[in-house]
Every structure is written in C-alpha cells, then in structure tokens.
Amino acid sequence: xxxxxxxxxxxxxxxxxxxxxFVGGAGAAIAFGLLLLGLSRAxxxxxxxxxxxxxxxxxxxxxxxxxxxxxxxxAIAHK
Amino acid sequence: MGSEAILILVVVVAVCFDFTNxxxxxxxxxxxxxxxxxxxxxxxxxxxxxxxxxxxxxxIKVAATIAKGIVNPHVLVGxxxxxxxxxxxxxxxxxxxxxxxxxxxSSSSHALIGGIVGATLVASxxxxxxxxxxxxxxxxxxxxxxxxxxxxxxxxxxGVYKLIRLIGVDEAKTxxxxxxxxxxxxxxxxxxxNDAQKTMGVISLALIAHGDISANHFYVxxxxxxxxxxxxxxxxxxxxxxIINTMGNRLTEIESPxxxxxxxxxxxxxxxxxxxxxxxxxxxxxxxxxxxxxxGKKLASVRWSVAGQMATAWLFTIPAAGAMGALVWEVxxxxxxxxxxxxxxxxxxxxxAAFGLFRLAQRNTVTAKDLDRTAASGPLPPGxxxxxxxVG
Numbered sequence: 001x002x003x004x005x006x007x008x009x010x011x012x013x014x015x016x017x018x019x020x021x022f023v024g025g026a027g028a029a030i031a032f033g034l035l036l037l038g039l040s041r042a043x044x045x046x047x048x049x050x051x052x053x054x055x056x057x058x059x060x061x062x063x064x065x066x067x068x069x070x071x072x073x074x075a076i077a078h079k
Numbered sequence: 080m081g082s083e084a085i086l087i088l089v090v091v092v093a094v095c096f097d098f099t100n101x102x103x104x105x106x107x108x109x110x111x112x113x114x115x116x117x118x119x120x121x122x123x124x125x126x127x128x129x130x131x132x133x134x135x136x137x138x139i140k141v142a143a144t145i146a147k148g149i150v151n152p153h154v155l156v157g158x159x160x161x162x163x164x165x166x167x168x169x170x171x172x173x174x175x176x177x178x179x180x181x182x183x184x185s186s187s188s189h190a191l192i193g194g195i196v197g198a199t200l201v202a203s204x205x206x207x208x209x210x211x212x213x214x215x216x217x218x219x220x221x222x223x224x225x226x227x228x229x230x231x232x233x234x235x236x237x238g239v240y241k242l243i244r245l246i247g248v249d250e251a252k253t254x255x256x257x258x259x260x261x262x263x264x265x266x267x268x269x270x271x272x273n274d275a276q277k278t279m280g281v282i283s284l285a286l287i288a289h290g291d292i293s294a295n296h297f298y299v300x301x302x303x304x305x306x307x308x309x310x311x312x313x314x315x316x317x318x319x320x321x322i323i324n325t326m327g328n329r330l331t332e333i334e335s336p337x338x339x340x341x342x343x344x345x346x347x348x349x350x351x352x353x354x355x356x357x358x359x360x361x362x363x364x365x366x367x368x369x370x371x372x373x374x375g376k377k378l379a380s381v382r383w384s385v386a387g388q389m390a391t392a393w394l395f396t397i398p399a400a401g402a403m404g405a406l407v408w409e410v411x412x413x414x415x416x417x418x419x420x421x422x423x424x425x426x427x428x429x430x431x432a433a434f435g436l437f438r439l440a441q442r443n444t445v446t447a448k449d450l451d452r453t454a455a456s457g458p459l460p461p462g463x464x465x466x467x468x469x470v471g
Contacts, residue, residue, distance in 0.1 A: 007211075007215075009215075009219050009223070013355045013356065013357065014223070016351070016355055017227070017348070017351045017352050017355055017357070018227055020347065020351035020354075021227055021228070021231045021344065021347040021348045021351050022231055022234065022347075023347075024343070024346075024347035024350070024351065025228075025231040025232065025235055025340075025343050025344035025345075025346070025347030025348065026231050026232075026234040026235035026238060026340070026343075026344065027235075028235075028343040028347070029235035029236070029238065029239050029336075029339055029340040029343045029344070030235060030238040030239060030242065032239075032254070032255070032258050032339065032343075033238070033239045033242035033243070033246065033251070033255075033336070034242065035254075036242075036246050036250065036251055036254040036255075037242055037245055037246050039254075040245075040246050040247065040250055068343075068347075069261065069265060071350075072265055072269070072346055072347070072350045073265075073268070075350040075351070075353060075354040076134070076137055076268060076269060076272050076350060076353075077137055078354070
C-alpha cells in the first residue's frame with residue numbers, strides 16, 4: 001500500500017504544497033484577523049503609543065495579506 | 080464536408096460544456112460569500128463571471144495539458160479523434176447536468192477526463208489509456224486535495240475564532256465580509272485560468288484532429304480563447320443556485336470568518352498545487368475548505384451526511400462520465416464510422432436529455448432571492464430546505 005502511494009504521490013512537491021497552503025491559506029485568514037484586531041485596538045486606544053501600535057500591527061498584517069494575494073496572482077500567471 | 084460538420088458540432092458542444100462548467104462551478108467561488116451575506120447573490124455571480132473571464136486570458140499552459148499522458152495522443156488524430164472528443168464532451172455535459180439536478184457539487188474537469196477515458200476505452204481499448212498516469216495526476220490529487228484544504232481551513236478558522244474573542248463578534252464579522260469579496264475574486268480568477276482553458280484545450284485537440292493545427296506547434300487560436308472565456312463567464316453569470324445552496328448552506332452553517340478561511344485556504348491550495356504542477360479540481364478543494372471551516376469552529380457542525388453524498392458523486396464522476404462517453408461513441412457508430420448524421424442524432428438526444436433535466440429541476444427551483452442573506456441581521460436564517468431528490 002505504501003509502495004503504491006509513493007509511486008503515485010510526489011512527496012517532495014506534496015510537502016511544499018502543504019507548507020505553502022498553510023502559510024498562504026491559514027496564515028492569510030489569521031493575518032486578516034490581526035489586521036482587524038489592530039484597527040480595533042487603535043480605535044479604542046487611550047494614548048498615541050497604543051494607537052500607533054494598533055496601526056502598525058494592521059499595516060504589517062495588511063502587507064502580509066497583499067503579499068499573499070500578489071503571490072497567488074504570480075502563481076496564476078506563471079503556472 | 081462531413082468532418083467539417085462534425086468539427087463545427089464539436090466546437091459548439093465544447094462551448095456548451097464550458098457554459099455548464101461555469102454555472103456548475105459558480106458555487107466554488109461565491110457560495111460562502113452569499114451564505115454569509117457578504118455579497119448579494121446577483122452581484123457575487125457577476126463579480127465571479129468577470130474574474131473568470133479575466134482568468135481565461137491569463138495563461139494557456141493548462142490548455143496544453145488536458146488528458147496529457149492519460150490517453151495515447153495517436154488516438155486523438157484524424158476522424159476518430161473528432162468523434163472521440165465529441166463523445167467525451169457529451170458524456171461530461173450530461174454528468175454535469177445530472178449532478179446539478181441532484182444539487183451535488185462535482186468536478187467538471189473530472190467529468191471531461193472521464194468522458195475522454197471512457198470513449199477512448201471503447202474506441203481503442205485499454206492499451207490506449209495510461210491508468211497509472213490517471214491515478215497519479217487525477218485520482219491521487221482528488222483524494223489528497225480536499226483533505227489538505229480541510230486541514231488548512233480548520234486551522235485558519237480555529238485561529239480566527241481565537242482572535243474574534245479579542246476583536247468583538249460584530250466588528251469581526253463585518254471586517255471578514257469585506258475580506259470575503261477579495262478572497263472570492265481570487266478563487267474566481269484561479270477557476271477561470273483552470274477550467275476555461277481545459278475547454279480551450281479540448282477545442283484545440285479537435286482542431287489538431289481535423290488538421291487545422293499542427294500537433295507539434297500547439298497553440299490556442301484567439302477565437303477559441305474568446306469563445307471559451309465568454310461561455311464560462313456567461314455560465315457563471317447565470318448562477319448555479321442549486322449547487323450554491325448545497326455548498327453554502329447545506330454542508331455547514333457558515334459565518335463570514337469561516338467563509339473567508341475556507342476561501343483563502345482553497346485559493347492557497349489551488350494556486351500552490353498548480354504552481355508545483357498539480358492542476359486540481361476546484362470543486363473538491365473548495366468543498367474541503369467549507370468542511371474545514373465547519374470543523375474549525377465547532378466540532379461536528381459539518382453535516383457529514385451531505386458531505387458523504389458529495390463524496391459519492393465525486394467517486395462516480397469519472398466512471399459515470401466515462402460510461403456516458405463510451406455509450407455516445409458506440410451509439411453514434413451505429414450510423415457508421417465518422418457519421419455526421421450519427422453525431423447530430425446524439426447531440427439532439429443529449430439536448431433532449433438536458434431539456435428534460437431542466438424541466439424536472441423546475442419542480443424544486445432555488446433562486447437568487449432564496450439565497451440572499453445580505454438583509455439578515457443576527458443569526459443567519461436557515462438555508463432553503465434540502466433539495467430532493469438527493470444522491471444516495
């Protein structure tokens with residue numbers, strides 16, 4: 001059974017796909033949540049430092065999400 | 080004259096297949112966005128259609144790979160090749176319509192591959208089909224991809240709901256609704272690059288079989304690209320509400336953070352796999368993502384009986400489309416080899432079957448209005464009742 005599986009599945013490609021999917025898929029969903037959290041914290045902040053921290057978190061997570069989408073479009077164009 | 084008439088018929092049938100592919104697979108990109116009220120159903124399918132249209136023009140690499148390595152390329156040359164492609168397309172269309180009638184999301188790509196394999200088996204025997212290649216490039220990814228996507232979506236959903244405690248439920252749901260618009264667009268784009276191009280590949284195969292394109296210098300003519308892109312976009316714009324209902328409402332009750340997780344997981348799995356050389360069925364991946372979104376929020380909130388019905392439909396897709404492709408090939412041959420009359424008789428029979436299924440489906444229709452959740456406040460209302468009859 002294991003032999004059959006190894007002849008049918010390219011293990012090297014599989015783990016790359018799994019890692020990319022977890023980083024891009026689950027990562028983007030969580031990063032978007034952190035973006036919302038940052039915005040929420042910035043809005044309810046009592047001081048400028050807290051507000052800046054909230055916006056910084058949002059900006060970093062927004063950049064991650066945009067990068068994930070850009071990589072996805074690159075993968076579409078170059079597959 | 081005879082082969083030209085069959086070529087024209089094959090092109091028309093291929094465009095019809097692309098249209099059915101569009102409305103059958105609309106659910107992949109928009110079901111969760113509609114179910115969570117992120118988008119009105121009509122707007123969702125219009126956006127998905129636009130991104131499918133754009134996606135169809137992005138790259139033609141997928142077009143060159145349809146059934147590559149699975150079927151001996153010599154089988155697809157000459158008049159037999161045209162007849163074979165015709166039989167495969169009719170088989171795939173019929174399976175798409177049957178699964179649509181039973182409200183089951185199933186892979187249009189697998190239906191097409193099944194049709195080609197079935198027609199090839201009866202036309203040229205088992206030697207013309209590489210079952211190892213079929214298992215390696217189609218069956219193994221079909222089993223693995225929904226499982227991977229389920230795990231990714233479940234992880235994402237679990238993480239997201241941990242964060243929602245800190246953000247606030249209403250704020251998070253509103254934010255994720257906006258996010259879903261982007262994630263649905265990305266899945267639509269990925270779908271357009273994959274599925275429209277498979278039909279482009281089929282028409283190009285027919286043109287090779289007819290001698291209009293050299294097999295050594297494969298390319299997709301502009302008119303083929305245009306026809307396929309428009310057909311899949313139009314099919315998407317029509318909206319396969321029955322399957323959208325199954326994917327968005329019947330499989331699990333879904334909220335916008337779950338929908339976003341399912342869509343990003345699906346997009347990531349589809350794009351990573353395509354990039355590393357494994358074109359997948361978007362239907363299988365997205366279904367896995369939706370199930371994962373259910374599992375990640377609360378264990379056992381997935382309706383596994385519906386998931387089981389879907390898995391049954393997936394299991395039967397290649398053999399059933401193959402059997403129909405084989406049947407069409409055999410029946411068309413009763414009228415003679417490369418018979419134009421036989422091909423037209425089969426096309427008319429398929430059109431009659433399609434009409435019959437549409438009429439039957441009108442007994443329990445699902446409309447865009449039934450699925451509109453944008454006006455809902457508080458907990459989402461239950462989806463329309465389960466469609467009957469159901470598979471199983």
